[in-house]
Amino acid sequence: MKHNNKGELVLGLAFLAFALFVLLIWVPLDTDTGLIEKVRRRWVIGDALAPSVAAVLIALGGGLVTINALLGRGEPMPLGWSSLRFAGLSFGLLFVAFLLMRWIGPLAVTLAGEAESYRNLRDTLPWKYLGFLSGGFVLIFVSIVAVERRLTVRAFLVAVLAPLIIALVYDLPFDDLLLPPNGDL
Amino acid sequence: MGFWEHLWLGVLTVFTVGPAFEIFGIPISITLLMIVAGFCIGIIVGATPGLAGPMAMAIALPILISIFGVKQDALLPVLGFLIGIMKGATIGGAVPAILFNTPGTPDALLTTFDGYPMAKRGKARKALKAAHFASASGDTFSDLVLFTSAPFLAIMVERFLDLPEKTGLIILSLSFIAAVVGRSAAKGLISAGLGLLVAYIGKGEDFYPRLSLGQEALADGFPVVTAVLGVLILGEVFKGLEDLLRSGPQARDLSQAEASADNRFGWADVRACWPYIRSSALIGTAIGALPGIGSTLAATLGYASGRRSHARKNPEQARFGSGRIEGVAATEAANSAVSGANLIPVLSLGIPGNAAAVFLILAMDSIGGFNPGPSVFKLSGGVTGEGVNPELVVVFGIFTAMMVANALNWSLGGLFMRSVGVMARIPKHLLLPVILLLTLTAIYVQLTSMAGVYFAIGFGFLGYFMRRIDMSVLPFVIAFILGRNLEDTARQAFAATGGDALFLLHSPIALVFILVSVAVVAMAFWRSEAAAPPESHHEPKTGK
Structure with a gap:
C-alpha cells in the first residue's frame, strides 16, 4: 500500500547526510591515522577504519529508509x-x-x-x-x-x-x- | 584439572565461599543470599507495571559494585543477584496480567488473553498456579539446554574459528540483531551503526583520541554505563512520561472477582497443559539462543503454536482467548524459556542477545576477571596448563546459581508471586520520575562525575528519539558493547594474515558468515519494509 511518507523521507535523508558528514568531514579531520597504515614495515588497520565502517552502515540504513519512503512503503514516522x-x-x-x-x-x-x-x-x-x-x-x-x-x-x-x-x-x-x-x- | 573438579569447585564456591550467617549451624553463603534476594526483588519488579527486569538490574548494579567492590570474589554474588532478578521478573510479569489485565512485562501480554478471563470467572489462583508451573518448567528446560550446549558451542568455536572467522561471526551477530530486532531492518542498521560509531569515539591505537573533538572529557570515550543506562533505561522513562503526559494518569480496573471453588491446579490440569508447555519451552529456548530476538516474540510464537494445536485436537472445546488454562501455560512456558537460553551466546561467544544479557556482561566487565567467550570453557589454566581455570569455575558457579534460582522458583516462587498482586496498584506516573532520579543517582555513584550524568541524559534523549522514530535501541546497545571487540579482532586478523585487506573473503567460513549477514539483512529488509502493511504499526497497549 502506497502512502504519503514525508517524515520517513526526511529521516532517511538526515541519516544519509549525517553519515556523509562523519565519513567525509569528521573522521578525516578528527583522526590522526588513516584507514590502513604502514607501521614498522607492516600494514596495520588505522583508527579511521572502524568509524568509517560505522558511517557506511548508517549511510546504508539511511539510504534504505529513503528508498522506501520514495516508493511509498514502510510505516509513517510517529515523531512530531x-x-x-x-x-x-x-x-x-x-x-x-x-x-x-x-x-x-x-x-x-x-x-x-x-x-x-x-x-x-x-x-x-x-x-x-x-x-x-x-x-x-x-x-x-x-x-x-x-x-x-x-x-x-x-x-x-x-x-x-x-x-x-x-x-x-x-x-x-x-x-x-x-x-x-x-x-x- | 579436569571437568568434574571445575564443576565441583563452581558448586562449592556458590554454597560455601563467604558465609553471611548460619541457620542451625549451617553456613549460608553470601552468593546464596544474593540469589534469594535477587529472585524476590525480580518477582516484585516483574509484577509492577512500568518496571522491568533489565531496569532493576541497571539500578542494582552500581549498588552491588559499591557493596562488593571489583574483586574476583564479587563476581558470583553480583551475578547471582542479577540472575535472580532476571528469573524472578519472568514469572512476576504474569501476576498483573492475570489479575488486572495489565502485563507486568511486555512478554506477559499474551498471558492476559486467557489469564484475565479466568480471573473474571473467579479462577485467578488457578491461572497463577498454571502460569507458575509453566514458567518454572520452561525456565528449567532452557537452563538445561544452556548447560549442555554452551560448552559444546564454545569448544566448536575455539577449535574451528580463527581470527578472520571470529571477526565474521561478530559481524554476523550484529547484522542478525540489526535485522531482526524492531520492525525495520533499515533502522536496525542505522541503530547498530550509531552504536559502533559511539563506541569508537576516543578509543583508538593512536596517541590522539579519535573523534574526540579535542575535548578532554571524550578522550577515554563514553563510559559504558552512561550509554547503556541512558539509551535503555532513561530513554524508556522519557518515552513513558510523554505517553502519560498525552494520555493522563491511567486508571486501571483493579477489582477482582470473587474466588470460585475450583482453584486447584491438579494432575488433570498438569496433563492438559503439558503438551503446550513442552512445545512452548522448545520454541522459547530456540528463540532465546538467537541473539536479539526477545521473549515477547517467543511468547507470541508459543501462544500461536498452542492455539493452532488446541483448535486442531479439541475442536469441540472453547478456543484460546476465552480463558483456557492451556493458553496461560503456552505463553508463560515460552517467555520463561528464553531466560536461560539467552546466556548461550553470552557465555560461549561473549555476545549479548538481549537487555538482561547486556547487564550481565556489564557486571562482568565492571568487576573484571571474567571475559565471556569460548576461552572460559578451557579445562587448562595456570602457567603449566594443568591448574585451575578460574573462569570455568565462575561458569559452573553461574550454572549453580541458575539451578538455585530454579529451585527457589519451584518451591517458593508460586507462593511469593501470588502475594505481590498489590504491586500493580502503584501508578506508573509516580514510579517513572522516581526511576529517573534513581538511575541518574546510580550512574553518579558509580562514576562520581556529573559529566557521566550529563552523558547519560544525552543518551537518554537519543534513546527517546530512537523509540519515537520506531528505531529499536537494542542494536545500538549491543553494537556499542561489541564495537571494541570487533575492531580488536579485525586488527589482529588483518595483522595475522600479513595485511590482507580481503581476509574476510579468503577464509571459507568467514566468507559464509559474511554472505549470511548480507542475506539476513536483505531478507529482513524485504520482509519488514516491503511486505508489512502500514496498519500493523500500532503497538499493543501494555503496562510498560
Whole structure:
C-alpha cells in the first residue's frame, strides 16, 4: 500500500547526510591515522577504519529508509513537533533540577555564615543532602504534577520521600559514596 | 584439572565461599543470599507495571559494585543477584496480567488473553498456579539446554574459528540483531551503526583520541554505563512520561472477582497443559539462543503454536482467548524459556542477545576477571596448563546459581508471586520520575562525575528519539558493547594474515558468515519494509 511518507523521507535523508558528514568531514579531520597504515614495515588497520565502517552502515540504513519512503512503503514516522516540545521541556526540567542540585548546598553554606567552605562540608549533615533533595524534589514533583495536571499532596509526599529514601539507601551503608553533585565540588 | 573438579569447585564456591550467617549451624553463603534476594526483588519488579527486569538490574548494579567492590570474589554474588532478578521478573510479569489485565512485562501480554478471563470467572489462583508451573518448567528446560550446549558451542568455536572467522561471526551477530530486532531492518542498521560509531569515539591505537573533538572529557570515550543506562533505561522513562503526559494518569480496573471453588491446579490440569508447555519451552529456548530476538516474540510464537494445536485436537472445546488454562501455560512456558537460553551466546561467544544479557556482561566487565567467550570453557589454566581455570569455575558457579534460582522458583516462587498482586496498584506516573532520579543517582555513584550524568541524559534523549522514530535501541546497545571487540579482532586478523585487506573473503567460513549477514539483512529488509502493511504499526497497549 502506497502512502504519503514525508517524515520517513526526511529521516532517511538526515541519516544519509549525517553519515556523509562523519565519513567525509569528521573522521578525516578528527583522526590522526588513516584507514590502513604502514607501521614498522607492516600494514596495520588505522583508527579511521572502524568509524568509517560505522558511517557506511548508517549511510546504508539511511539510504534504505529513503528508498522506501520514495516508493511509498514502510510505516509513517510517529515523531512530531509534540515530541520535540516534550524533549525541550524535559531538558529544561532536568537543567533546573541539576542547577538546584549543584548550587543549593554552597548557597546554603554561604547564607548560614559557615566558616568552612562547602567542599569541606560536603560529606557532613545537613549540607550533603541539601542539593540532592532539592533537585530531586523539583524533578519528581514537576513530573508528577505535569502528568496529573494538578497539585496534589500525594505528588508532594512522593517528591519529598523518594529522594530522601534514595539518599539514605546510598549514603547510610556506604562511607565512600558521595551523592550528586558532591563528588564534583 | 579436569571437568568434574571445575564443576565441583563452581558448586562449592556458590554454597560455601563467604558465609553471611548460619541457620542451625549451617553456613549460608553470601552468593546464596544474593540469589534469594535477587529472585524476590525480580518477582516484585516483574509484577509492577512500568518496571522491568533489565531496569532493576541497571539500578542494582552500581549498588552491588559499591557493596562488593571489583574483586574476583564479587563476581558470583553480583551475578547471582542479577540472575535472580532476571528469573524472578519472568514469572512476576504474569501476576498483573492475570489479575488486572495489565502485563507486568511486555512478554506477559499474551498471558492476559486467557489469564484475565479466568480471573473474571473467579479462577485467578488457578491461572497463577498454571502460569507458575509453566514458567518454572520452561525456565528449567532452557537452563538445561544452556548447560549442555554452551560448552559444546564454545569448544566448536575455539577449535574451528580463527581470527578472520571470529571477526565474521561478530559481524554476523550484529547484522542478525540489526535485522531482526524492531520492525525495520533499515533502522536496525542505522541503530547498530550509531552504536559502533559511539563506541569508537576516543578509543583508538593512536596517541590522539579519535573523534574526540579535542575535548578532554571524550578522550577515554563514553563510559559504558552512561550509554547503556541512558539509551535503555532513561530513554524508556522519557518515552513513558510523554505517553502519560498525552494520555493522563491511567486508571486501571483493579477489582477482582470473587474466588470460585475450583482453584486447584491438579494432575488433570498438569496433563492438559503439558503438551503446550513442552512445545512452548522448545520454541522459547530456540528463540532465546538467537541473539536479539526477545521473549515477547517467543511468547507470541508459543501462544500461536498452542492455539493452532488446541483448535486442531479439541475442536469441540472453547478456543484460546476465552480463558483456557492451556493458553496461560503456552505463553508463560515460552517467555520463561528464553531466560536461560539467552546466556548461550553470552557465555560461549561473549555476545549479548538481549537487555538482561547486556547487564550481565556489564557486571562482568565492571568487576573484571571474567571475559565471556569460548576461552572460559578451557579445562587448562595456570602457567603449566594443568591448574585451575578460574573462569570455568565462575561458569559452573553461574550454572549453580541458575539451578538455585530454579529451585527457589519451584518451591517458593508460586507462593511469593501470588502475594505481590498489590504491586500493580502503584501508578506508573509516580514510579517513572522516581526511576529517573534513581538511575541518574546510580550512574553518579558509580562514576562520581556529573559529566557521566550529563552523558547519560544525552543518551537518554537519543534513546527517546530512537523509540519515537520506531528505531529499536537494542542494536545500538549491543553494537556499542561489541564495537571494541570487533575492531580488536579485525586488527589482529588483518595483522595475522600479513595485511590482507580481503581476509574476510579468503577464509571459507568467514566468507559464509559474511554472505549470511548480507542475506539476513536483505531478507529482513524485504520482509519488514516491503511486505508489512502500514496498519500493523500500532503497538499493543501494555503496562510498560
